Amino acid sequence: MASAAATEPTQTDQLVILGGGLAGLSLAIQLKQRQPQLAITVIEREKHPVTEAAHKVGESLVELSSHYFSEVLGLKQHLEEKQLPKLGLRFFFRPDPDQPADERLQKTIEFGAKKFPSCASYQLDRGIFENHLAEVCQDLGVIFIDNKKVIDIQLNKKEQDHQVFFQDLETLEKQQINCRWVVDACSRKSPIKRQQGLDIESPHKVSSAWFRIAQKLDVNTLNHSKEWLEDHQGDNSRWFSTNHFMGEGYWLWFIPLASGSTSIGIVAENDRHPLASFNTLDKALQWLEKHEPLAASLINKHIDALQDFRVLKNFSHDCEQVFNKNRWFLTGEAGAFLDPFYSPGSDFIAISNTFICHLIDTDINDSLSFATNCLMLDMFYLNLFKNTSVIYQDLYPVFNHPAIMPIKILWDFSVYWSFTAFLYIQGQFDNTESLFKQRRHFEDIGVMNEQIQQLFKLWAEQEPAIANPLYIDPFNIDFLKNLNQGLKKDFADDDAFKQQFLNNIQGLKSLYQMICKTAYQRHPELEQQIAPCAILSEQIEPIAEVESMADLLGQLLPA
Ligand SMILES: Cc1cc2nc3c(=O)[nH]c(=O)nc-3n(C[C@H](O)[C@H](O)[C@H](O)COP(=O)(O)OP(=O)(O)OC[C@H]3O[C@@H](n4cnc5c(N)ncnc54)[C@H](O)[C@@H]3O)c2cc1C
Structure with a gap:
């Protein structure tokens, strides 16, 4: 998928996006639609097409990001035909272990919709989605270079171009590209964040383990009574939700994927549930058996169809600055990330990408306002992040x-x-x-x-x-x-x-x-x-x- 044009060392009005994941590819589409004359290059480490199902986490979209992908980027047809509609977020509280297993979820508190709401949201198979985003990028004229790793960046000031150095992962050949704007969308490996020393340690100490199973694991099957499905839209309505099993200092997700797989994840506060207690498949299955036996019963039946198993310690991280007047920006997880409860990750991508588009528009059309706008949007974005963090910080003990x-x-x-x-x-x-x-x-x-x-x-x-x-x-x-x-x-x-x-x-x-x-x-x-x-x-x-x-x-x- 590489294009020779990217090896040109200098090109005016060039934007380079480091990292072609969810944030980088969607920014390229959004910008190219607004400024078709811009030369945009995305450099991605992984070889495309990427694997379906077992690719990345970030599968549950809520209303804001669903609107971003479907209406702002114009991907509604893909979302409706190739991904799954979502029946909102659903939460189960404290099932009583003394109740018979197949009545337990009905005899507790369940919070969730029975019918699809008017404002659509979706469940994303990230592999299918990122492959599609890369194709849309190329159809729009974005240069998408996969299987190449960004190895260095020289950030410059005033009107001088930035320089990005990258390497082919097969031939090891090194190349350079110069650009007016550079966006770091490399997630937690963010080279600009590291180089500029922008990382701020988050006080929110939470970790996660997740895996995908190539089977439809449907929580509806955990109960067989007639009332359990009363007034629900279809017999498998709950399957379309992001199902949260709420526990003491933790929660567990079940997310259905269009590829036919199910994504399952444990998210827990380090103090109560150290990652070491569920950081391998065997330990995670034992942990589930102990804390969430109903969920474990669903998983164990299909464990042969396991597709992957991943862990991430202390995923919450903060950042000092995301938009800089010297024409470099951070988006997605390269900037800051809070907590996946309520699925806000893609919402923050939508917001930061929209702000970056606005800033590049300003640099092109009203350059005198650019530096002030950078400062204000940077403050706004980081304040929004800070105000959202209070929803999660120190609140895991309340989750159950x-x-x-x-x-x-x-x-x-x-x-x-x-x-x-x-x-x-x-x-x-x-x-x-x-x-x-x-x-x-x-x-x-x-x-x-x-x-x-x-x-x-x-x-x-x-x-x-x-x-x-x-x-x-x-x-x-x-x-x-x-x-x-x-x-x-x-x-x-x-x-x-x-x-x-x-x-x-x-x-x-x-x-x-x-x-x-x-x-x-x-x-x-x-x-x-x-x-x-x-x-x-x-x-x-x-x-x-x-x-x-x-x-x-x-x-x-x-x-
Ligand atoms: C446990 C957990 C659960 C989550 N669940 C949800 C959810 O349900 N809903 C939601 O909206 N969000 C969720 N998130 C957040 C979501 O995962 C992120 O918001 C999203 O994946 C970030 O996208 P990104 O583009 O920044 O990163 P990525 O999609 O990871 O993309 C970064 C890209 O950069 C590339 N890259 C890295 N280094 C280099 C390099 N040197 N050179 C070239 N390329 C490079 C990588 O290959 C990758 O493709 C979750 C996060 C966690 C930790």
């Missing part, structure tokens, strides 16, 4: 709490659908002027989020961990259903959009007040432990959709 964790999920879904996903899908991340005008609201959401996550942590320590069996369908909750439906709404004009965004913020504030007040009524001492927040005493018009959620909280919290 059968009353508090569903309330946390209600809150986290509400923030995502009324804020991040809403603004991205409505095109606001590509309209930075308008985005920065919303800063006051970002600050309010940041404050509420930080406080409430702290509350969940302390509340879970006080609240008895008793699971009243309950099925929670987010789309039976009007507040969540309307937020999800509102993600793709066509607004008549900018004022109508802004009004909806203000309504979303009011809804969040109202939910915030309701959750805090419920917690403080039950455990007054909690109020003393959490810094006071002015939003708690703001006068907010009652919102019927939020008030009706009080019943659900009552069902989750034992009298």
Whole structure:
């Protein structure tokens, strides 16, 4: 797949992307569609086509990234025909080991949709997807060089081009390419991050082991009663979800893949579950047998069809800077990565790629604003990352709490659908002027989020961990259903959009007040432990959709 053009040492208006994985290839497509005159080269270490199924993790997309790949990049047809539609995120809490195995999941708390929501999302087979992305790139005129490794970079300042040095992995021949812009999309091997000393150690100490099995492992088969499938869209509805089995200090995923395989992963806090306790296949199977016997029963039947087994220690990592005024940028995991719970990895790719496109547009059309824009978008991106980290940091002990964790999920879904996903899908991340005008609201959401996550942590320590069996369908909750439906709404004009965004913020504030007040009524001492927040005493018009959620909280919290 290599092209001779890439060996030319110098070419004006050249962009080189280091690493042709999810972030690098999708950025090449996005940029080429916006700036067809740009010469774009992607240098990828792996030989294409890559293996299907057992390629990489990052298979579960949520609404923001689904919109990015299908609408922004225009890959809807591929997603609908070659990947799988997704029935949202689904969570099972604390199955009671004393219940008969085939009734256990029904007699616990299950959180997940029964029918596909109006706003589509997908499960990605990463091998199939990256092969397709590379083909789309080449059809658009991007030079895609596979089987070559980036070995060095010389970053230059002012108007001087950068130099990228790479090597053919078979012939060992070395080549050089010069470019105006360089994007590092090499994931955690990021050469620019290392060279510039940008790495920041994350305090979130979590590790993972995952594997793929060439079989359809369907959690629906773990129960045989009629009620288990009542009102579900099809007999294998749950199979289409990203299924999370929630445990003490850990969670387990089951993700279906279009190639017919199933992806399974353990994600655990190092303190409670050191990676050494599940870092080989045998140890992982034993670990599953002990902590998740139901899931283990499904896996063990098909272990002969195992396709791979991988581990990653301390996957969370932070970064000092991702967009630099000397025309170099980091995207995807080369920058920062938090935690795969709620599948935010591809969302961050969509956001950073959109910002990089915006910055390159600015450098071409309005170069005087370029340095300031770099600074502002860099701060914005890293702040968003920081504000999202509070959702995960120190919260693994809450993950298994059968009353508090569903309330946390209600809150986290509400923030995502009324804020991040809403603004991205409505095109606001590509309209930075308008985005920065919303800063006051970002600050309010940041404050509420930080406080409430702290509350969940302390509340879970006080609240008895008793699971009243309950099925929670987010789309039976009007507040969540309307937020999800509102993600793709066509607004008549900018004022109508802004009004909806203000309504979303009011809804969040109202939910915030309701959750805090419920917690403080039950455990007054909690109020003393959490810094006071002015939003708690703001006068907010009652919102019927939020008030009706009080019943659900009552069902989750034992009298
Ligand atoms: C346990 C776990 C589970 C996850 N689950 C999800 C999920 O469900 N949903 C989600 O959205 N995200 C998930 N993520 C995050 C997701 O994996 C990443 O967001 C995504 O893969 C990052 O894409 P990328 O392009 O940055 O990296 P990659 O896709 O890894 O691409 C980097 C590319 O750079 C190439 N490369 C590296 N070094 C060089 C070099 N020197 N020269 C040339 N090429 C090079 C590599 O070969 C590779 O192809 C998960 C992450 C983890 C750790």
